[in-house]
Amino acid sequence: MSHYLKLMMDAIFGRKMFKNEIVWAYTGPSNTKRYFPRKHDIILYYGELNSTFNYDSIRKPYDQKTLARRRYSEGESSIISASAKTLEGRSKSEVENLFGAGKIPEDWWADIPVLTSQKERTGYRTQKPLNLLRRIISASSNKSDMILDPFCGCATTCIAAEELQRQWVGIDIGEKAADLVQMRMKEHLGMLYDGIHRTDIPTRTDLGRLPHYKTHKQTLYGFQGGHCNGCAEHFKPQNLTVDHIIPRSGGGTDHIGNLQLLCGYCNSVKGDRGMEYLIARLEHGNTRRGYMK
Numbered sequence: 001m002s003h004y005l006k007l008m009m010d011a012i013f014g015r016k017m018f019k020n021e022i023v024w025a026y027t028g029p030s031n032t033k034r035y036f037p038r039k040h041d042i043i044l045y046y047g048e049l050n051s052t053f054n055y056d057s058i059r060k061p062y063d064q065k066t067l068a069r070r071r072y073s074e075g076e077s078s079i080i081s082a083s084a085k086t087l088e089g090r091s092k093s094e095v096e097n098l099f100g101a102g103k104i105p106e107d108w109w110a111d112i113p114v115l116t117s118q119k120e121r122t123g124y125r126t127q128k129p130l131n132l133l134r135r136i137i138s139a140s141s142n143k144s145d146m147i148l149d150p151f152c153g154c155a156t157t158c159i160a161a162e163e164l165q166r167q168w169v170g171i172d173i174g175e176k177a178a179d180l181v182q183m184r185m186k187e188h189l190g191m192l193y194d195g196i197h198r199t200d201i202p203t204r205t206d207l208g209r210l211p212h213y214k215t216h217k218q219t220l221y222g223f224q225g226g227h228c229n230g231c232a233e234h235f236k237p238q239n240l241t242v243d244h245i246i247p248r249s250g251g252g253t254d255h256i257g258n259l260q261l262l263c264g265y266c267n268s269v270k271g272d273r274g275m276e277y278l279i280a281r282l283e284h285g286n287t288r289r290g291y292m293k
């Protein structure tokens with residue numbers, strides 16, 4: 001699936017901002033006998049040219065084989081014997097002093113298991129392990145940076161960000177999302193959560209002052225070739241009205257991208273609702289086509 005997403009992300013962030021396709025691989029039970037069990041996720045990593053990459057914060061220990069090989073090739077057998085067993089019993093810092101703090105993980109991560117502890121489980125279907133988000137956030141941000149998760153679900157990103165002393169904003173359409181954040185904050189961090197929770201529709205501030213929406217009628221008539229955007233019937237300009245696709249009560253703006261022409265009937269059916277309502281009503285046949293033509 002990720003190839004579709006890659007094209008979309010290229011369009012949003014720019015192809016040159018692409019840094020890595022990270023494979024998060026895991027194991028788990030599977031019932032399929034018709035193809036290989038699907039046991040990996042793709043993480044698409046984008047960033048500006050000089051964006052943060054804290055490789056030292058995500059180093060992981062070398063495996064025993066690598067250590068033994070390095071000892072041999074670098075002639076360190078005088079320091080400790082070539083047997084990997086001699087590492088046992090040494091403290092982590094002793095090993096680190098000998099061989100460095102570990103290596104930067106490759107672009108495939110097989111060292112983060114899917115949720116194993118019952119304690120971490122919330123019952124949310126697509127829940128990701130905290131360790132996965134810890135690595136992503138540690139690598140790509142610094143303390144007090146802002147982390148945004150626009151589909152925060154069961155709040156794993158928020159928890160990891162809070163732990164790592166980042167600021168964070170989580171957005172989710174689920175009504176229970178805010179409760180879940182509060183619950184997990186208490187459970188994982190033992191803190192009294194005092195975040196701000198908003199359910200009002202945010203106002204766009206990036207558009208500046210827009211001309212009155214009705215001034216676009218002529219242009220829209222050209223765009224739509226004189227057809228109503230609901231029933232698709234052709235009308236004279238005076239029988240079409242300018243409609244907000246996303247109603248203003250739902251955060252829709254006067255920007256021409258949010259405007260369309262509807263005939264009187266379609267406009268009255270749609271009212272303050274979204275297009276999906278109008279389309280459903282029209283498809284249901286509960287219409288009087290040609291009305292006011």
Ligand SMILES: [Zn+2]
Nearest residue numbers: 228231263266
């Ligand atoms: Zn219509």
